[in-house]
Amino acid sequence: MRYENEKLNQIYAKTDGYCHICHKKLALSNYGVNGAKGSWHVEHSKPKAKGGTDHMNNLYAACISCNIEKGTSHTKTARAKNGNTRAPYSKEKKQKIKTNNTVGGATIGSGIGWAIGGPVGGLVGGLIGGAIGSSNSPKK
Numbered sequence: 001m002r003y004e005n006e007k008l009n010q011i012y013a014k015t016d017g018y019c020h021i022c023h024k025k026l027a028l029s030n031y032g033v034n035g036a037k038g039s040w041h042v043e044h045s046k047p048k049a050k051g052g053t054d055h056m057n058n059l060y061a062a063c064i065s066c067n068i069e070k071g072t073s074h075t076k077t078a079r080a081k082n083g084n085t086r087a088p089y090s091k092e093k094k095q096k097i098k099t100n101n102t103v104g105g106a107t108i109g110s111g112i113g114w115a116i117g118g119p120v121g122g123l124v125g126g127l128i129g130g131a132i133g134s135s136n137s138p139k140k
Contacts, residue, residue: 008042009028011056012031012040013091014059016089016140019040019063020061020075020079020087021062021070021075026038026040027039027040034064040064040067041061041063042061043059043067045060045075049072050072060087088140094137097138098134098137098138105131105132106127108129109126110122112129113126113128
């Protein structure tokens with residue numbers, strides 16, 4: 001099936017341009033280009049042969065080899081073969097997680113710092129906690 005460019009962009013962005021099965025980086029421009037670096041297909045998480053639909057919640061970017069190998073098997077099984085339990089996060093989701101980790105780390109660090117060293121300790125603890133929280137964010 002051929003997809004409109006807007007829909008392809010949305011599918012690609014869902015995983016920030018990574019295969020949802022093996023997490024290999026894909027190239028947006030190589031959709032359907034067999035043999036090209038980062039080539040990919042639109043993959044149905046629940047295969048159409050098993051009642052899957054073309055709704056966005058069922059469509060993911062997958063490298064061509066993963067899509068072919070998965071066939072009609074379960075997505076969870078295909079991901080497990082590659083040591084993955086979930087699809088890569090979108091760019092927006094990664095940013096939200098990073099923000100939450102930074103705020104959480106700063107809050108905890110500030111509280112501990114305040115308890116140990118008063119206002120200055122709170123400031124230093126907040127900065128350190130925020131940096132630790134920010135660095136503890138997903139890459140994919």
